Amino acid sequence: MTAMAIFRSRTWLSRSFSSLSSHPLRVCVVGSGPAGMYTAEKMLKAHQGAEVDIIDRLPTPFGLVRSGVAPDHPETKIVTNQFSRVAQNDRCSFFGKVTLGSSISLSELRNLYDVVVLAYGAESDRALGIPGEDLSGIYSAREFVWWYNGHPDCRNLSPDLKNTDTAVILGQGNVALDVARILLRPTEELATTDIACHALAALEQSSIRFLPLQSLALNQRSCLKSVICCAKRMSYYYRKVYLVGRRGPAQAACTAKELREILGTKKVQIHIKEEDLHKSPEDEEELKNSRIRKRVYELLSKAATTGPSLPSSGQRELHFVFFRKPDSFSESAEYPGHVSGVHLEKTGLKGVGSGKQIAVGSGQFEDIECGMVLKSVGYKSVPVPSLPFDHKNGVVPNAGGRVISDTSGDPELIEQGLYVCGWLKRGPTGIIGTNLHCAEETVASILHDLEHGLIASPSTSTKPGREGLLQLLDDRNVRAVPFSGWEKIDCEERKLGSLKGKPRVKLGSWEDLLKVAM
């Protein structure tokens, strides 16, 4: 009950402040990733009477900044300092471990708050819909990223990195490059990051088989047992990662920074076929119109002409495979139920107007043998009951962030007081900063609707807001994690990290997280 008492006294405090300005506007933001946090920040800034509650199903805030950004990209996580200042604002409260759809329904939230903004992102995956997709050893990149980032839901993923020397990654966007880089980077470089301990251990065990011959002691080299041992190690000597794209280098979805980085990974040979770099007039046109694509193409072109150096000990291979789309997955005869390869169809490009080209199958096929497949073909949002949803595009239908209930009829019906921001609104594209502009648009729509009486006026509103949420959660025995609970987790993780020369050691299970937070 102590947590409740603290919340109640803060509510009282913000009431006495807001009576000096305008009436409280009760806002609930669902999701505490970049979209949710930028929305909360702009709402607080734009409206002095706004009281913003942020709910998240995890006890830890910040969404993909914590669970998506790669462990070797710590500068990208600095933005959490800004987000923490938002959560610590007097008129803002964070409620972790509160799940939309189970702890509380969307209708209940809309009855409690004047404005509800859904910013819960995309926690599922686009499926390929091809035979063999549910063989073991095939994961979505999202799951693999959650696994190495210590997300409590993927703690037990246990990808097998020991019984194969080849991984195929389908997709060539930045997420695909992230997972390739984590698989290929020397583990001593990963050891000083906040990568999850179980992931580092799995990667280290996988790379034990790559110790160069020179590291064995002299007496071991002369022993027969060690000769056999060496032979076993030699059979897994080269770890190969394939990045497979349906189209060509002019259409590769990654961006220059990430590509430059992976091309410079230590002890990795880059393989790109020069014939794949051939540009059609349509490709030239596409590159002319896009600065991003042009710089990516130039990097790939330079890497292809530099060519791989002669094989030497400790080298791994990264292959960029273009013009191939997955047709089916093969099952292993040795390990039934497990993947043993990808059957790929060669493609050609066809223009479909407005400068866009799509991949079309040519009827010719080839195979890549592998023991692990990572599908990096896009995230997908998950609907909740009573939320309008566009299943084809995986987003909530909206106009400038206002949720539309029915796009088939005329005029469009707007769901009063219900808004979206981030991937749930735009689809799973863009970077952290893209959400800054997305939140500006959604908050502009909210302010416009407020001014024009399209949201129930706060002065006549009887919505209970934060008090109502606390009461409902109390009735259901749901103990929310306050922001101070996250601060305890943060402190503990950083303390554990300092003992190991890492920025933090993530608490990887629900039990550990809640034990520290509460």
Added chain:
Amino acid sequence: MSMLEAAHEHDIELEGKDDSADFLLIFLRACEGSLACSTCHVIVMDVDYYNKLEDPTDEENDMLDLAFGLTETSRLGCQVIASPELDGMRLAIPSATRNFAVDGYVPKPH
């Protein structure tokens, strides 16, 4: 000192925005100057001043690739270092809401 730090310290109001520099401090330095974002993106309004600046590095160009409202004279504020020859330089910030026109259409509430 970079333009970003200068705006921070001297409460400079950048052209194109009604709000004060406080707004900028909070919003435009997500990575706090470590070349890992493009939120401090500024547009140099006079091409003469743009040409006086040192060319952007590959790392800055990589971030500019992703900047909202990129122009021919765009730079990252955290990489533009103040010097006497830049005295009088005017910088603008791209307005996000400029491209999202609220056309006056009022949808029917459900």
